[in-house]
Amino acid sequence: RRFAASFLPVLYSLVFLVGLAGNILVIVVLFKYKRLKSMTDVYLLNLAISDLLFVLSLPFWSYFTVDQWVFGTPWCKIISWIYLVGFYSGIFFIMLMSIDRYLAIVRAVLSLKARTTFHGLITSLVVWLVALSASVPELVFRESFNEHNFTTCKPRFPGNFTTWKLFSTLEVNILGLLIPFIIMTFCYSMIIKTLVHCRNDKKNKAVKMIFVVMIVFFFFWTPYNVVIFLQLLEFMGVIKDCQLSRSLDYAFQVTEILGLFHCCLNPVIYFFMGEKFKKYLKMLFKNWQLPGYFCKWCGVHITYHTESTSSFHTQSTGDQD
Template identity: 40%
Template sequence: MAEYKDFLDLFSDENDMDYNYTDPIFVVDKLVNLCATADVNRFGAKFTPILYTINFLLSIIGNGLVLCIMYKYEKLTSITNIFLLNLVISDLLFASSLPFWALYHLYGWIFDSIMCKLVGSLYFIGFYSSILFLTLMTFDRYLAVVHAINAPKWRRKIYACVSSAVVWCISLLASVKELVLYNVREDPRDGYLCEETGFSNAIMIKWQLVGYYQQFVIFFLFPLAMVMYCYVRITVRIMSTQMRGKRRAVKLISVIIFTFFVCWTPYNVVILLRALQISTSDDSEPCSEVLNHAVYVTRNIAYLYCCVSPVFYTFVGKKFQSHFWQLLAKRIPCLKRHIMTSQSGNSRITSQKSPHTMYEYEKGTGLQARAQVPVPI
């Protein structure tokens, strides 16, 4: 002890050096509550890889089928197909990241930091652009149906290209945060992790809140409001016409709105609750086991809709259904006679309709002559 006291005397006031050994920067004056996440992590490791694998397979099969039909039977330069092609690309980008996250939940991050940033960015770029392209396709249908006379003036190829470019730019800007913050770090208990890291806790919480509110406002409230408004106006327009089959069109619109709402609302409500919890909590890492479990479940429901949305938006239409059966008949010859019989029966029914009940899309631009209202599905 005497030697230690002599050592401290070397750095006393007589040497004009005042060291404060109780610097408040390094003093912890309150307990830090650590979240017990073992159960949540086990839950995620058990179910998330399975759900991610299912979403990936559905996305590859469904989007691949849509691309195949578009390539064989459709013009890729039409307005509707430009939007649909971009939607398929965004969903494939998103789906391409899912196998990496499935492996991550099983074994930890086994790749380098560059792959961590790349996969994290593709994940959010595809996720954000998918919901925006769904909104854009809904708005395009609104223009074609509600503003049928003036729609051909607006619905040109330049309109589709510029709108798609804007969606991609917004998605890229919204994903810059992940590109900057995502990195690999080593955890003593969980091994190598790929997550937002590298800054102080206060900064990370602020960016986390930015991401949550960005997700809720830009990629949920705005798309939901647009989808509701556009489809309500479309429904009113259809019901005011003498169109045959308008009940079917209204039912399909109801299914689309209902599915959109059911799939997206739970996840975004959980995101909002998490943001409010972080904003109002005194702890640096507020704990809520219920919310943590809810994120795993609701997120996969939203991702499932994101992966199958191109199939959902195309195969409800009779034109794509016809293309699908033609493609299937080439692969399965025994179905060819049945499909030809069914199509000939449909053509006889169509030929019996009066001109006033025919409502069709004109390929690429909009409507047939005399401002007829097209079926929006």
Template identity: 40%
Template sequence: MDNDTSTTYYDVLIEDDFTEDLRPQCHKHDDKAFEAQVLPVFYTVIFLLGLGANGFLALILIKYKQLRELVDVFFLNMTIANFLFLFTFPFWIYTAKHSWDLGDPICRLISGVYSVGFYGYTCFLVLSIIHRYMAVVHVGRFHIATRKTAYSIIAGMWGLALLASLPEFILFQVQMEGSNYICHFVQPHYLPGEEKSWSHFLALKMNILGFLIPVSIAIFCFWRIKKTSRYKEKKYEILRFIFVKSLVFMGLWTPYNLVLFLRTFREQLNLNDCENSYQLDRAAQITKIIANTYCCINPVVYELLHFTFYKCLYCPFHPQNNAEGHLRERPI
């Protein structure tokens, strides 16, 4: 998202770099050098851990749990969203050291897939929270009548993720910036308004759809569940690790969303001087790395908190106990 020499992958989820750049006069740091040294290492680690953690989680859900519970189907879709997210990482690793030389179609495709992975995970996380809320707070009055209805809801969630990602699929393209080619939002002639206004819109899209709405829904649902007597009467295992997954996800993305808002509206907030611009640009780089670790940390949360994980480790050494039904989930 940096204005002069930033590489593509800070411009994929949103694009907020349309303010006038002050850093050529500041000469405080070389973004390209920082990205080339730091980002390939971190993103390679995230990519490898993410593939392993999400692959093992998919194995648990499909082979051992056999998707018997609807919430397991939601978790599987979160895993698919993580795989879409991880699919783009080799491109960011490559462009950390090189300019974007892959053309406009690949730019739009990778930008869109990255966005779909993020919003898809967010949608299914929110859906799992609402599902638990309805099951606990409105027990006896809520159920999904048919498998067809459940599949329709799942398709709707992916539709929302695609809709939120349309700007990345349609409006991103390769442009020369400084001495590098980068892939980011470029306002076409048919869009009304100023480019800066669109940059504000895209940043707010991320802040609202990817952060404020999920956080608000999670706070409301968990608050109501906590006040429900049925919650106090029984231990809800699935509810516990949905809560932890939500806490981890939101905790990882909160710093980046705050920095993104400050960075996008720094002129309005009187943060456009050289020193503040430098601090916000560097903070955006660091917090984005932290936020992207969610795709490998959240599967680990599931695997460590859910009892099936330990039985999956136990079964290879005790195959005689891995009979049909042995791993059936405990009632919750």
């Protein structure tokens, strides 16, 4: 805990500020300039909302790393639930964006009917329901209680603790890593196979951005999934090495904050890989008449000029495909 208290509050604060500003900008751009015209616009909006859920929980966890849990059981349940809902919904929306690209490129005829804003809203609703349902154990079992003269916030499973621990860990590993990995691997293998035979620069740019979003997600969250699985093996007595056990405690804290950094990165990816997003951001800052020094700091200049058309992100079939 002393290890966590020495550096986690600073990192949490950094992630909070950058993630909050970045994802709010994405939401503003989508509403003001894109107006949710395509299925992918809907998914990007929901992905930004998922990242914001992570961000909004960080002040609570930051305080908890340097002190006891002082917010009581209700907030213990709510904040833990928000954290897990953000985790599940984030990976589910990245998965849906990969399926969206698969339909647009591999199943182009089918995509004419399937890739609509209405279907995007319906599938988004389903994703939120699944994410909320998968996170219900946090609402049920999380509690604030005194443990060794220290008030903590963690699950208190009834009955067979081992069974519930096994279930909760495998749920995160399967829903948050294994299933999305299988689906996205299939989608991108088929996309690459199709693009090899039929080159299209616009489609290539759209695929590249979503592919980077996917790779970044797995890079930042796979270590966390591996560590919690190893901790499960330790809990079940499969791993009995004391030194390894201590290393896993440190690894858990490091990989968790690594995963949280992910919520800052999607807006950065859009900015560097999406020309239209940069264009809309320039227009937004110009309308707000922000000071020039701020715009130079964020890479956006007040002197706005028309840029060549490119993709901020994947568009609907009629818009881009």
